[in-house]
Amino acid sequence: MMLLEERPRVAFAPHDRLLDVARLGLDHEEPRPYLQDIVDQLAGRLGAPFALIDVLLDGAQVFLAGHGPLPPWIAEAGGTPIEWAFCRPFLTVRQPRIVRDLSEDPMWRDTRLVKVEGARAYIGVPLISHRGHVIGGLCAVDVVPRDFPAEAIAMMESLATEVIDRIESRVAAGG
Amino acid sequence: MAPNTERPTEADALRALAELVGDETAAGMWDLTVRALGLRRPVESVSDLRQVAEHMMITGDLVRVAGRSLKVRAITYDALSPTGGQP
Numbered sequence: 001m002m003l004l005e006e007r008p009r010v011a012f013a014p015h016d017r018l019l020d021v022a023r024l025g026l027d028h029e030e031p032r033p034y035l036q037d038i039v040d041q042l043a044g045r046l047g048a049p050f051a052l053i054d055v056l057l058d059g060a061q062v063f064l065a066g067h068g069p070l071p072p073w074i075a076e077a078g079g080t081p082i083e084w085a086f087c088r089p090f091l092t093v094r095q096p097r098i099v100r101d102l103s104e105d106p107m108w109r110d111t112r113l114v115k116v117e118g119a120r121a122y123i124g125v126p127l128i129s130h131r132g133h134v135i136g137g138l139c140a141v142d143v144v145p146r147d148f149p150a151e152a153i154a155m156m157e158s159l160a161t162e163v164i165d166r167i168e169s170r171v172a173a174g175g
Numbered sequence: 176m177a178p179n180t181e182r183p184t185e186a187d188a189l190r191a192l193a194e195l196v197g198d199e200t201a202a203g204m205w206d207l208t209v210r211a212l213g214l215r216r217p218v219e220s221v222s223d224l225r226q227v228a229e230h231m232m233i234t235g236d237l238v239r240v241a242g243r244s245l246k247v248r249a250i251t252y253d254a255l256s257p258t259g260g261q262p
Contacts, residue, residue, distance in 0.1 A: 015237060022236035027243040059244035073254035079247045112255070 017091075018058060020133040024171055026055040026064065029078060034166055035065035038138075038159050043067040046123070046152060048140040053127070053163055054079070054087050055136035061085035064136075071117055084111045086119075087137025090126035094134060096153045098123045101145035121146045125156045130168050138163055183224055185217045204231065 021027060035053055043051035050068035054061045062079035063070075074080055082088055086108065089097060099122040102108040103115075113119045124139030138160045140148075185205075193201035208230050209216055214223050 015233070018240050019233065019236055022240055027240045029243070057240050057244040057247075059241070060247035062243065062247060073251060076254060077247045077250035081248050081251055082244070 017133040017135070020129050020131050021055060021057065021135050023131075024129065024135065024167055026135060026167070027057060027062070029062075032064045034170070035163060036067075038163055039065045039067040042138065042140055042156065042159055045155060046140045046148060048121075048123075048142045050119075050141040051139070052141070053136065053138055054085060055127075056082060056085060056088060056091060056134070058082070061087065061136070068141075080113070084113050085137075086113075086122045086141070087124050087126070087139055090124070090134050090137050094126050094128065096123070096125045096156065098148055098153075100147060103145075118143045120144050121148075123148045123152060123156065125153065125160045127160050127164055129164060135164075183221065185219070185224065188224065188227070208234070 039051040039053060043049070048068075050066070050070075052066045053064040055064060057079075060077075060079050060082050061084075063074075086097075086099070086102070089107075099105050099108065102113075102119055102122055108114050108119075108122075119141050121142040121144065122139060124137045126134050127136045127138055129135050138156055140156075189201055189205055192205065195201075196204070205227075206216070208227050209218060212223075212226055212230055214227070218224055218227055
């Protein structure tokens with residue numbers, strides 16, 4: 001049965017990037033309370049029901065922190081297959097992204113997160129490690145199509161810098 | 176405590192690895208790593224042992240990342256499949 005889409009086989013998982021993810025310990029399954037206030041703050045400032053910090057592995061995205069109730073299957077897995085990761089385009093284009101209505105976007109409209117779970121609007125910025133690799137994204141998702149304030153991107157880029165600084169400083173301090 | 180300055184050997188390295196992952200896995204990993212690097216067993220020079228060590232460390236990191244990905248995909252399939260993930 002074809003439940004998951006065929007895993008994208010493109011050159012977006014160079015080893016150096018994944019080794020950087022491993023260096024930062026971001027593949028580990030562990031709570032990261034030191035990131036929670038950032039997603040809470042993001043959701044509050046945008047008035048969005050969901051805000052997430054995600055890490056892009058080779059075949060999946062995993063969540064480091066989240067605001068808003070995740071569907072049980074996502075909470076159990078701690079992430080989703082990478083083909084459903086709205087932040088996946090950051091692996092090829094390091095630019096902030098806004099999608100007003102995911103259900104009208106050919107890249108996302110047929111994914112489970114949109115068709116079944118009701119994700120509609122997305123705004124995200126890439127998370128770039130101190131070694132220069134895209135390790136994931138900071139994003140907010142709404143369940144209705146919407147625009148985001150003009151100043152949102154700058155605010156999110158500042159929060160993304162804070163996310164990386166907190167992660168890197170913990171690694172530098174030995175965990 | 177004085178540092179152990181004895182020359183590291185393949186046998187010592189294999190023994191240490193086997194204590195962590197078992198004899199069979201250790202032997203298999205060692206063989207594959209040595210072959211991947213184009214070296215021959217027994218690995219004798221210290222610089223070759225260092226190459227083996229670095230290769231194993233990189234492989235270990237990548238295996239860990241791939242393992243986490245696979246776990247997410249397997250749980251997702253299991254949770255969403257009408258057959259509960261059974262074939």
